[in-house]
Amino acid sequence: MKAQLIVREALTIQSIIRLALGYAIATNGLVLIPFLVAAVMSRFGLDESVATQIAGLEIIGIAISCAVFPRLIAKAAPLFVVIGVLGTGFAQALSYFAPTIEVMGAARSMAGLFEGMIFVVIASALSQRVCAERVWGQINLIAGGLNGSILIFVSLLPDAWINRGIFFTVFCLVIVTSKYVLPIGCFAERGDRLRSTLPKGKPSRALIFAIWAVTILIYGVQASQWAVAGLVSERAGLTTSTIGIFLSLSSLIGFLGAIFPAMSRSQGHRLVLIILAQLVMIVSLIGFFESNTLLYLFLNQVALNCSFFVVIPFLTGLLSEIDSDGTLVARTVVLTFVGAGIGTAIAGQLYHSFGGRQFAILLGIGIVLAIPFVWAAFRERRKQPLSYSS
Numbered sequence: 001m002k003a004q005l006i007v008r009e010a011l012t013i014q015s016i017i018r019l020a021l022g023y024a025i026a027t028n029g030l031v032l033i034p035f036l037v038a039a040v041m042s043r044f045g046l047d048e049s050v051a052t053q054i055a056g057l058e059i060i061g062i063a064i065s066c067a068v069f070p071r072l073i074a075k076a077a078p079l080f081v082v083i084g085v086l087g088t089g090f091a092q093a094l095s096y097f098a099p100t101i102e103v104m105g106a107a108r109s110m111a112g113l114f115e116g117m118i119f120v121v122i123a124s125a126l127s128q129r130v131c132a133e134r135v136w137g138q139i140n141l142i143a144g145g146l147n148g149s150i151l152i153f154v155s156l157l158p159d160a161w162i163n164r165g166i167f168f169t170v171f172c173l174v175i176v177t178s179k180y181v182l183p184i185g186c187f188a189e190r191g192d193r194l195r196s197t198l199p200k201g202k203p204s205r206a207l208i209f210a211i212w213a214v215t216i217l218i219y220g221v222q223a224s225q226w227a228v229a230g231l232v233s234e235r236a237g238l239t240t241s242t243i244g245i246f247l248s249l250s251s252l253i254g255f256l257g258a259i260f261p262a263m264s265r266s267q268g269h270r271l272v273l274i275i276l277a278q279l280v281m282i283v284s285l286i287g288f289f290e291s292n293t294l295l296y297l298f299l300n301q302v303a304l305n306c307s308f309f310v311v312i313p314f315l316t317g318l319l320s321e322i323d324s325d326g327t328l329v330a331r332t333v334v335l336t337f338v339g340a341g342i343g344t345a346i347a348g349q350l351y352h353s354f355g356g357r358q359f360a361i362l363l364g365i366g367i368v369l370a371i372p373f374v375w376a377a378f379r380e381r382r383k384q385p386l387s388y389s390s
Helices: 013-031 033-044 048-068 070-075 077-097 101-125 132-155 159-197 205-235 240-262 264-290 294-322 327-354 356-381
Strands: 005-007 386-388
Touching: 013 033, 013 048, 013 077, 013 101, 013 132, 013 159, 033 048, 033 101, 033 132, 033 159, 048 070, 048 101, 048 327, 070 077, 070 101, 070 327, 077 101, 077 159, 101 159, 101 327, 132 159, 132 240, 132 264, 132 294, 205 240, 205 264, 205 294, 205 327, 205 356, 240 264, 240 294, 264 294, 264 356, 294 327, 294 356, 327 356
Parallel strands: 005 386
Antiparallel strands: none
């Protein structure tokens, strides 16, 4: 039996801003990870591989919260959002003062666990929410602008300051925004009460599988390109400091792609917009690896980032509409790490083996493979009717 999907009322703009600030706290570690690696290397005199492993503990922490505890967190969202915000602030402070790599590793693991709690609460707040893709677009736009600005600020810090300054900056973000983020648990709480009225049945497994397949492919391609972006920039003659600013600025502008899913008029054109964004990704990938000047590198990187943030909020919103308590979206985060992890792991070897153009074509094939799954997801979605709660 297919479930009739009960969709909750739209959120106010004030509520969306609160959720976006929470999302900024929950995801800043992922956005800043290149600089976290650099900070750990500089502070403890480690090589890049060890520093990456320590910074990667934060990702593992987020994955644990999203994969193992999402139902528990969703059922007690007001409590867990408080634990998440306070714990994230404590973990950033501990990272600032950490005297050894063992303490730093523990601090980054804790940061991930607590950030994951906040993300699960946000996913639960948006579960079965009307126009979920628009809300996800607005959240990505606001949080992306905030985290992108922090990314640029950190990239401009003197090398002597970055090893502690990055943690102090994130700590300040948590402190300044906590007043607005702490109440967001109430948005998830209403979803918990609504679940008792849901008819029996489950959302289409084909729909879930299709979205998960697209997620792995898109994140895998994006991570592969990002992993070698610095190397490509170096070969084009850019200095290390210029590369940092170039990548940071392109990331900030890239969040503007979320404008499309954030617009109410985009809902009827979701499938077309996603496929167009995927085609732009393919063209910009080829253009990026064939660029030999800063301008062309920058324009293609911006186009790629913008296209990525067109696709992801639409797909996340599609999943939120059928997600009864936020656990589907939370567990999808784990799959993004799988896709990104695989993409990052194989990127360097493939790039050196095949060269820029052939590597870009391989990444383009990954995008093409995702297109049938996008179509399948929307086909399955149309089979399930909606009813609206008040």
